[in-house]
Amino acid sequence: MPSPLCHALLRNLDLFRPLSDAQLETALHGAAPCRLEAGALAYVQGAPGAHFFVLLQGFLKVSQVTPEGEQIIVRYVNPGDMFGLACAMGQTCYPATVQAVQESLCLAWPAAAWTPFTASHPQLGAIALQTMGHRLQDAHQRIQELSNDEVEQRVARTLLRLINQSGRPTHDGIDVGFPITRQDIAEMTGTTLHTVSRLLSDWKQRGIVASGRKRIVLRSPAALARLCEHTPPPMDCAACLSCRDGSPAMETSIPVLATH
CATH class of the missing domain: 2.60.120.10 (Jelly Rolls)
Structure with a gap:
């Protein structure tokens, strides 16, 4: 028991x-x-x-x-x-x-x-069916992303999805919530370890994320959400923090991913 x-x-x-x-x-x-x-x-x-x-x-x-x-x-x-x-x-x-x-x-x-x-x-059975339905919907969404999105968009969407599901606030942003490697992200997004490393390094320099060994912290959810869109952000917003709404670590709301 x-x-x-x-x-x-x-x-x-x-x-x-x-x-x-x-x-x-x-x-x-x-x-x-x-x-x-x-x-x-x-x-x-x-x-x-x-x-x-x-x-x-x-x-x-x-x-x-x-x-x-x-x-x-x-x-x-x-x-x-x-x-x-x-x-x-x-x-x-x-x-x-x-x-x-x-x-x-x-x-x-x-x-x-x-x-x-x-x-x-019956309520537990209904939840199980709902769980399987959500997983099927997630699978369809990921297929659409692989077909339609650029690599940067796929990685950004994946990080936002992980934050939405299990993120926890910390003093420097929102932690994914569990140990995760760059190779894990590559396997989730259909790309290479080199590409994920390059993107995360670029986002770290721009103040969007902070990353370490098996750890990723989202510092600016709004900036990452903009990267999910097909239209690029304004030049200034892509390069500096001052034009964003407050300090990245102070952003508390997590943009919810839209369902295709």
């Missing part, structure tokens, strides 16, 4: 907050806690879809290997997200690999429990 810590974490998640204590106990029947060290795998692409999961704490990276042997990062899993839903999609194997980017804690249910799980708690 899940520990009292797991119960406390569940109560802080939107997914389980509406459940009564009795409903929560029923939902947790058959669940087992699973702690993942940074770099550990929850499962690999092509393995039997034996479980479905909810992430309680930490962050996970979802990646796929294409038929051509290229690895791409599909998305990141945030606390409160369901993942490993092969059983919900009628698939026998996991379509992707899931790896912890930092120490993480999740709950795992046997795949055979999916039908009684959703039957007993």
